[in-house]
Amino acid sequence: MNLAAPRPGSAEPWRDPGAEPFLQIEGLTKRFGDFVALDRVDLSIWRGEFFALLGGSGSGKSTLLRCLAGLIEPDAGRILLDGQDMAQVPPYRRPVNMMFQSYALFPHMDVARNIGFGLRQEGASRAVIRDRVAEMLALVRMEGFGARRPDELSGGQRARVALARALAKRPKLLLLDEPLSALDKNLREATQFELVNIQERTGTTFVIVTHDQEEAMTMATRLAVMDRGTLAQVGTPGEVYEFPNSRFTAEFLGTANILEGVVEALTPAGARIGSSEYDFDILSEGEPPKPLGSRVFVAIRPERMRIERAQEGADFGDNRVVGRVRDIAYFGDFFVYYVVLEGGKELRVSQPNLRRITERPVDWDDLVAVSWAPEASVVLPE
Amino acid sequence: MSAARRRLLVLLLPLLWMAVFFLAPFAIVLSIAFAEAAEGLPPYAPLLRWVDGALTLQLNFQNLALLAEDSYYLDAYLLSLRVAAISALLCLLVGYPMALAIARAPERWRVPLLLLVILPFWTSFLLRITAWIGILQDQGWLNGLLLALGVIEAPLQLLYTEFAMYLGITYCYLPFMVLPLYASLVKQDPALLDAAADLGAPPWRSFLTITLPLSLPGIVAGFLLVFIPAVGEFVIPELLGGPGAQLIGRVLWTEFFQNRDWPLASALASVLLLALVLPIALFQWRFAGERRR
Numbered sequence: 001m002n003l004a005a006p007r008p009g010s011a012e013p014w015r016d017p018g019a020e021p022f023l024q025i026e027g028l029t030k031r032f033g034d035f036v037a038l039d040r041v042d043l044s045i046w047r048g049e050f051f052a053l054l055g056g057s058g059s060g061k062s063t064l065l066r067c068l069a070g071l072i073e074p075d076a077g078r079i080l081l082d083g084q085d086m087a088q089v090p091p092y093r094r095p096v097n098m099m100f101q102s103y104a105l106f107p108h109m110d111v112a113r114n115i116g117f118g119l120r121q122e123g124a125s126r127a128v129i130r131d132r133v134a135e136m137l138a139l140v141r142m143e144g145f146g147a148r149r150p151d152e153l154s155g156g157q158r159a160r161v162a163l164a165r166a167l168a169k170r171p172k173l174l175l176l177d178e179p180l181s182a183l184d185k186n187l188r189e190a191t192q193f194e195l196v197n198i199q200e201r202t203g204t205t206f207v208i209v210t211h212d213q214e215e216a217m218t219m220a221t222r223l224a225v226m227d228r229g230t231l232a233q234v235g236t237p238g239e240v241y242e243f244p245n246s247r248f249t250a251e252f253l254g255t256a257n258i259l260e261g262v263v264e265a266l267t268p269a270g271a272r273i274g275s276s277e278y279d280f281d282i283l284s285e286g287e288p289p290k291p292l293g294s295r296v297f298v299a300i301r302p303e304r305m306r307i308e309r310a311q312e313g314a315d316f317g318d319n320r321v322v323g324r325v326r327d328i329a330y331f332g333d334f335f336v337y338y339v340v341l342e343g344g345k346e347l348r349v350s351q352p353n354l355r356r357i358t359e360r361p362v363d364w365d366d367l368v369a370v371s372w373a374p375e376a377s378v379v380l381p382e
Numbered sequence: 383m384s385a386a387r388r389r390l391l392v393l394l395l396p397l398l399w400m401a402v403f404f405l406a407p408f409a410i411v412l413s414i415a416f417a418e419a420a421e422g423l424p425p426y427a428p429l430l431r432w433v434d435g436a437l438t439l440q441l442n443f444q445n446l447a448l449l450a451e452d453s454y455y456l457d458a459y460l461l462s463l464r465v466a467a468i469s470a471l472l473c474l475l476v477g478y479p480m481a482l483a484i485a486r487a488p489e490r491w492r493v494p495l496l497l498l499v500i501l502p503f504w505t506s507f508l509l510r511i512t513a514w515i516g517i518l519q520d521q522g523w524l525n526g527l528l529l530a531l532g533v534i535e536a537p538l539q540l541l542y543t544e545f546a547m548y549l550g551i552t553y554c555y556l557p558f559m560v561l562p563l564y565a566s567l568v569k570q571d572p573a574l575l576d577a578a579a580d581l582g583a584p585p586w587r588s589f590l591t592i593t594l595p596l597s598l599p600g601i602v603a604g605f606l607l608v609f610i611p612a613v614g615e616f617v618i619p620e621l622l623g624g625p626g627a628q629l630i631g632r633v634l635w636t637e638f639f640q641n642r643d644w645p646l647a648s649a650l651a652s653v654l655l656l657a658l659v660l661p662i663a664l665f666q667w668r669f670a671g672e673r674r675r
């Protein structure tokens with residue numbers, strides 16, 4: 001399958017069984033008292049990837065990142081970077097640099113000294129440091145800001161300096177801990193593109209931690225959704241969005257309507273799943289991940305559903321339910337309808353705002369029919 | 383009421399306080415410094431006198447001249463500055479690791495640890511100095527312990543030495559060093575050390591390049607808080623120090639209480655104050671200017 005087409009020129013080494021991963025994480029475990037922050041995590045990341053760790057707070061994503069940096073020592077498991085075991089390597093000797101969430105710029109040093117800090121630790125000569133700092137300032141488009149102090153910079157400028165400082169030593173691996181969470185929406189989007197651009201130009205392997213799914217979807221080559229110290233699903237943004245493997249990922253990445261049912265028949269086209277809550281069948285495409293007779297959850301994305309006014313007395317059909325509009329949210333570019341079915345179950349249906357009209361096609365308290373195509377029904381393996 | 387007026391009103395109380403409790407007493411001391419010693423009570427002649435039916439101001443510069451001429455006083459000043467500087471340095475050396483340890487301790491430990499630092503203040507200062515006499519004297523606890531352990535064969539002369547004086551001053555003023563150091567260390571962002579380590583700085587370099595420079599304001603504040611009172615310290619050198627430690631505090635005491643030469647004592651005190659205030663004011667002005675930049 002080829003979803004979310006790869007960026008031009010970028011290979012997909014994770015599909016090549018012969019390719020050696022650049023970063024290998026094996027059985028990584030970390031406990032804080034009784035709390036298990038990481039539970040036997042296995043993960044491979046390839047050279048040049050832009051990999052996102054996505055999860056809520058407490059999911060273990062930051063702990064994993066800090067283990068990679070060497071700022072946290074794991075209780076068990078291994079980290080191999082470019083074939084080298086990182087266990088005995090203290091953070092200050094790892095070929096890994098980090099862009100911190102608060103940026104952690106040194107307040108008593110100007111921008112140039114901040115960027116040159118890592119090179120000074122290596123004992124690089126003045127000329128080398130000066131050239132590299134100039135190069136980094138140009139990379140993040142901050143020429144002429146070398147003599148400024150961090151407190152004289154805006155949030156976006158500080159983010160750029162933090163990035164330049166983390167890249168100055170040409171790390172094998174760049175870690176980014178919620179790098180854009182302090183920026184406002186427009187600046188965040190602009191900086192996202194710039195980050196991807198810089199990643200492609202430098203060819204550095206990036207691992208980013210974020211709780212912002214849009215950020216992960218737009219920037220990452222692949223992402224891992226984390227849940228309670230484990231990787232719930234790993235894949236390209238397209239794979240994880242279109243083929244979630246569990247209720248958790250289906251609801252975490254984007255939104256999903258979850259319907260419950262039993263696989264009643266296998267048809268040439270797919271499966272017929274009898275709803276266990278309502279008297280109607282859900283049709284899906286392809287072979288379901290669970291055998292005939294098993295109980296399954298079906299996820300349907302709100303944007304894959306159609307909504308239209310229904311006549312009184314209209315009834316459920318295959319992939320078609322009837323309910324009343326409880327609420328409408330207007331986002332400008334699209335509408336979200338909250339439709340309550342008999343018995344209280346609520347569905348979320350979104351429709352693009354395609355034409356400029358003053359009258360809503362569907363209004364509050366309208367009786368509506370919601371329907372979808374079989375290919376929109378995603379039968380969840382878990 | 384305009385904003386400027388409201389600001390003035392807010393400033394009025396502290397200004398009034400300074401005027402009543404600092405400027406006025408200092409003006410009195412300064413005026414006595416220009417008076418002539420005389421028999422009586424107070425033991426000096428008033429500055430304003432009726433001479434031949436006219437009110438005349440008579441300033442006496444002999445006291446100040448004496449301070450400049452007699453090396454006894456100059457030596458006392460210099461010795462005081464040296465003792466105070468060394469004491470402040472000793473407090474810094476002892477206090478910095480303490481403050482750092484408290485600032486890096488788990489949060490619930492910090493307040494109890496700080497209380498332990500301040501705890502000695504809850505006992506009388508004189509009692510604590512007397513306790514040190516008990517520890518340091520020839521038949522004291524320290525000599526007793528060393529004799530019992532067989533480290534020494536005869537008691538060491540510990541009391542009434544420079545060692546005892548520095549020990550006493552460092553001991554007494556240590557909290558004044560620890561508190562401002564702690565305040566500046568505890569507010570440092572721990573992520574800065576993570577960043578320094580991440581960029582390749584081993585712990586000792588992180589300390590020298592990040593922790594130490596960022597705590598400079600705390601060092602300066604602590605140094606001044608120890609240095610300033612230590613310059614005029616009288617009790618500790620008197621009770622623990624040797625006879626050679628003719629510090630300015632002791633000289634002042636002698637002139638004021640034993641010689642009853644109030645004008646000379648006032649001159650000594652005024653010069654000391656100016657000698658301390660001027661450099662600090664200069665420093666403040668420079669520091670504030672740097673922060674504005």
